[in-house]
Amino acid sequence: MEHASDDEQAPEAEGATPTQRAIALAARELFEAKGYGAASIREIAKAAGVDPALVIRHFGSKDELFARVIGFDEHFAPHLDGPLGTVGERLTAYLLDASHTQLRASFSAIVRAADHERVRVEFQDSLRRLLVEKLSARMSGDDTLLRAWLVSAQLVGLIHSWDAVGGESATPEARAQVARLYGAAIQKLITP
Amino acid sequence: MEHASDDEQAPEAEGATPTQRAIALAARELFEAKGYGAASIREIAKAAGVDPALVIRHFGSKDELFARVIGFDEHFAPHLDGPLGTVGERLTAYLLDASHTQLRASFSAIVRAADHERVRVEFQDSLRRLLVEKLSARMSGDDTLLRAWLVSAQLVGLIHSWDAVGGESATPEARAQVARLYGAAIQKLITP
DNA sequence: GTCTATACGCCGATAGAC
């Protein structure tokens, strides 16, 4: 379901109205900073300088707005292309890199919004398209699709528990150590 | 924070009022069936046959009610005691066992309610007490506490993604296969 | 001490006037 109607635009693309871009920008920032539940449409509208009803008018619902502005797009793809024997550690290191705060914020917001079925389903679909299928295609042996799903499950779990194992205050050395340990566990599913 | 006041009782223990037990029972069922967000206090009260205000009166808030009636208690402990070399697969198999639907329902409800900070923090605390510290104590080598946290992160990720890799419709054989594969990945962090 | 009735201030979402 790429389009709900013909005149829709990517909210931050060229064709989008300034108002739409302002809403999308404010929504992304607030969703990333406070999470899905704590960021209200009224608050997003105020930050964007528009009327709350306009947000619904342009994006349909809070769920749809969230799905439209929060995502990880093609972030993983480049890191699936290197040597298959170290892709687990490279994926993990990329996800935990201190400079990728926004990627983690988006990913974390999605993982934590799993109580909303629509968000959960769209997230799984994104993971499948952008990570699971691409990774599975490079793997050999039995159950490559299942094993690739389990890799994505591990990444989801890492983000969910990130605060408990250091979080944004972790030193680069700590991040590297987590990437080494967790990456090896992930690798066990890619090249057992 | 075990007690908010001195006269509190475990909601299903002997000392609890019938009303409290009815609320706790209805809350547990609805939280497990519909998740945190979709189960409203008014609905829980109706199912328990009491006034919605009573739910707040007895349990303080929706967050506290959830934390009181949803949990996994000592479920993991027995499976941490066997041979250390296979604890990864045994933990996973236990979590995915077809007869442990309620455990999965509770675990899943907590994982999906992570958007609420209070729930998330209490969950991490439970995991630490009931899983991470006990597992870490049996492990050897460097970073045992960190590695045990990463094991818990893996289990969280598996539950979060459970629907995507089969879910409750999975055959016993499929569950066993997931337990074998994912258990091996978990084991990599316990006995590398 | 339990419980009921009522109300407050949010929320997401809608209908219709400008």
Add this chain to the structure above:
DNA sequence: GTCTATCGGCGTATAGAC
């Protein structure tokens, strides 16, 4: 297109009846 007014529902608080 944009704003005003409003809806039903939510979590929560409190006053007071039994």
